[in-house]
Amino acid sequence: MTYPHPAAIDPDELYAECSLKQTRGTGPGGQHRNKVATAVILTHDPTGITGQASERREQIANRKVALFRLRVNLALQVRRTPAYPPSDLIQARFLKGSIKVNPTHTDFPAILAEVLDNLYDCQLDPRQAGSRLGCSTSQLVKFLKNEPRALQQINTKRAEKKLHPLR
16 A cells, blocks of 8 residues: 655644744844744654744644645655645646646645656656646656755756756
8 A cells, every 4th residue: 555645744733743843033023932832843754854833923823834834854755655646636737748736725735746756757758747747757857956955956857967057
């Protein structure tokens, strides 16, 4: 049985797999920031990967932001063997060769994880990965640009293999 990528599991289930640390935020914000522990650090216990947020005044809002950041970090750092054919989520978002997803949308981390898993499985060849996922090479690169750390990670690995960077 294959397990879904941690970035793709239900946010409530993911939250259950995490440790929560509450701290006071730093920086401007006055008395409220200095007296109330609204900053949140979520640590995914199975992997040790974290997501944190402190820019909101309410802890619940910071939890939501920290969970999204944790999911993006999981997408960047955890590799799995990609599903074939691509998931229903990918098939719904990759239409007529283009990718339809906002980088702030809840689905973004799961899609990013699947795209990266496919790229690594295809030895960092965006043409082959795009073909497998049902999008063009340029759309795949454009999607990666939505998360600059993902594009940087792929380009670093491509440089190690003496391949030209994706632009």
